Amino acid sequence: MNSTDRxxxxxxxxxxxxxxxxxxxxxxxxCDTFYREIGFTRQEKENYAxxxxxxxPPYNFPIHLKMGVDVxxxxxxxxxxxxxxxxxxxxxxxxxxxxxxxIPMNWFGGPYLTSETKIKEWWAKDRPKKYGASLFGTLKKKxxxxxxxxxxxCLIGGIPGPFELISMPLGFALMSKxxxxxxxxxxxxxxxxxxxxxxxxxxxxxxxQKIIMCGDDLGMNEGLLLRKEQWxxxxxxxxxxxxxxxxxxxxxxxxxSCGKIESLFPDFVGIGIDGxxxxxxxxxxxxxxxxxxxxxxxxxxxxxxxxxxxxGTQEEVYKTVQNQCKILGKGGGFxxxxxNFIGNIPIANYQAMVRAIKEYxxx
Amino acid sequence: MSLSKTPxxxxxxxxxxxxxxxxxxxxxxxLKDAAKNYHLKFIFEFDxxxxxxxxxxxxxxxxxxxxxxxxxxxxxxKKSSGIDGWVIGSFDKLIAVSWSLKATIGGILSRKIxxxxxxxxxxxxxxxxxxxxxxxNQNRGNGGALNE
Numbered sequence: 001m002n003s004t005d006r007x008x009x010x011x012x013x014x015x016x017x018x019x020x021x022x023x024x025x026x027x028x029x030x031c032d033t034f035y036r037e038i039g040f041t042r043q044e045k046e047n048y049a050x051x052x053x054x055x056x057p058p059y060n061f062p063i064h065l066k067m068g069v070d071v072x073x074x075x076x077x078x079x080x081x082x083x084x085x086x087x088x089x090x091x092x093x094x095x096x097x098x099x100x101x102x103i104p105m106n107w108f109g110g111p112y113l114t115s116e117t118k119i120k121e122w123w124a125k126d127r128p129k130k131y132g133a134s135l136f137g138t139l140k141k142k143x144x145x146x147x148x149x150x151x152x153x154c155l156i157g158g159i160p161g162p163f164e165l166i167s168m169p170l171g172f173a174l175m176s177k178x179x180x181x182x183x184x185x186x187x188x189x190x191x192x193x194x195x196x197x198x199x200x201x202x203x204x205x206x207x208x209q210k211i212i213m214c215g216d217d218l219g220m221n222e223g224l225l226l227r228k229e230q231w232x233x234x235x236x237x238x239x240x241x242x243x244x245x246x247x248x249x250x251x252x253x254x255x256x257s258c259g260k261i262e263s264l265f266p267d268f269v270g271i272g273i274d275g276x277x278x279x280x281x282x283x284x285x286x287x288x289x290x291x292x293x294x295x296x297x298x299x300x301x302x303x304x305x306x307x308x309x310x311x312g313t314q315e316e317v318y319k320t321v322q323n324q325c326k327i328l329g330k331g332g333g334f335x336x337x338x339x340n341f342i343g344n345i346p347i348a349n350y351q352a353m354v355r356a357i358k359e360y361x362x363x
Numbered sequence: 364m365s366l367s368k369t370p371x372x373x374x375x376x377x378x379x380x381x382x383x384x385x386x387x388x389x390x391x392x393x394l395k396d397a398a399k400n401y402h403l404k405f406i407f408e409f410d411x412x413x414x415x416x417x418x419x420x421x422x423x424x425x426x427x428x429x430x431x432x433x434x435x436x437x438x439x440x441k442k443s444s445g446i447d448g449w450v451i452g453s454f455d456k457l458i459a460v461s462w463s464l465k466a467t468i469g470g471i472l473s474r475k476i477x478x479x480x481x482x483x484x485x486x487x488x489x490x491x492x493x494x495x496x497x498x499x500n501q502n503r504g505n506g507g508a509l510n511e
Binding site: 028031032035039040045049054055056057060062079080081082085086087096097098099100101102103104105106 | 372373374375376378379380382383384386387388390391392393409411412413427453454455458
């Protein structure tokens with residue numbers, strides 16, 4: 001079995017020869033440590049450069065390969081506009097970059113569509129615009145090379161999910177207000193975003209993408225970021241369209257969502273989501289979820305990267321991860337790895353996690 | 364001292380984006396290989412996305428230094444400043460290449476983007492490995508994606 005076979009077996013609820021290691025990506029802090037402590041040999045550098053695999057964090061696949069990862073993610077991003085001295089993505093989220101002590105990072109910088117007037121002006125400028133076509137070629141090229149030259153490495157494609165495409169551009173205050181007072185405007189926004197997203201999903205499927213994961217953070221540590229009923233009214237119908245589109249194109253659909261989201265699992269199963277990624281174990285009762293939904297939905301991530309990988313010992317990491325493999329891996333449906341982009345954690349702990357996953361034997 | 368590790372390397376806005384674009388190839392050693400015999404200095408000054416900055420590539424390393432508008436204009440006009448060229452105008456027009464190459468060419472033709480030292484600029488793009496907005500070091504992995 002190669003890495004992609006293992007991933008597909010897991011998603012089909014079969015036990016593979018060994019569990020595959022998942023990584024959402026490695027951020028700038030981790031890359032900085034990696035290059036100081038490990039780095040690449042000249043030969044590796046030449047090979048990866050020849051394959052065109054070097055990329056900006058978090059999708060720097062040579063690092064995935066060197067760390068022993070089997071499956072990674074490449075989520076294509078909407079284009080950028082410059083508005084009022086800020087970079088704003090085509091859906092209306094401000095994108096911020098900073099450099100601190102020589103290490104760069106970029107992240108969501110706040111909402112740009114902060115009023116109904118701004119939303120309408122945005123639409124008047126014919127935004128959101130569709131994704132740049134060459135993105136899909138880049139994704140396909142990387143996926144095919146990783147598959148062919150690197151032990152069947154599995155590259156999952158992706159785009160942002162429907163909730164992030166309204167919560168980030170509008171901000172929570174305006175989004176909640178509009179959900180209460182102008183639901184028709186929220187539905188229109190969802191529909192306009194969906195038209196652009198649908199095209200991006202179709203392009204990825206047309207390029208042969210078999211697994212698509214959409215990032216759509218719905219939770220925080222304490223619970224959902226919006227009321228469950230609001231999610232069911234405004235977000236779920238569009239998320240179902242994502243799932244159906246991917247299934248109709250012959251693919252598997254995975255949802256990435258941080259936070260405590262276990263209350264949404266019945267809905268996830270109901271709309272046919274194939275897997276959920278992140279699933280921080282201290283926020284979600286994974287054993288219970290596995291028992292209840294484990295035959296219908298796969299679990300990805302699940303290894304605590306804020307405490308265990310960050311401050312645990314290598315022995316603790318190894319033991320905890322092997323125990324998770326035993327419980328969650330039974331009958332397939334488990335693709336373990338850190339719950340989010342890997343940041344400034346000790347590299348030895350990450351290696352202990354990879355060893356624990358690869359050395360786990362199904363009984 | 365390595366150019367990219369100077370302690371004052373805290374920045375935001377356009378200089379931070381430029382720095383972030385080059386940082387990966389600087390860390391993994393590709394910049395060192397590509398630029399070991401080069402010394403290039405370019406000014407970037409975009410009215411819609413300040414502040415201006417100088418990008419200096421020297422002996423395989425790089426430095427981004429934010430500039431005030433006054434400093435940028437003064438350096439651009441001074442023959443002895445050691446500047447190899449500059450790119451000024453609208454950053455929005457420049458990155459419109461992500462929608463269509465036509466829009467960016469239109470920006471250049473309408474002088475909304477102006478480039479001095481075109482051949483050295485093309486050399487600079489080659490050295491930093493920039494092949495286009497969606498090629499290997501286009502860094503918006505986290506844009507849609509870093510929002511996750």
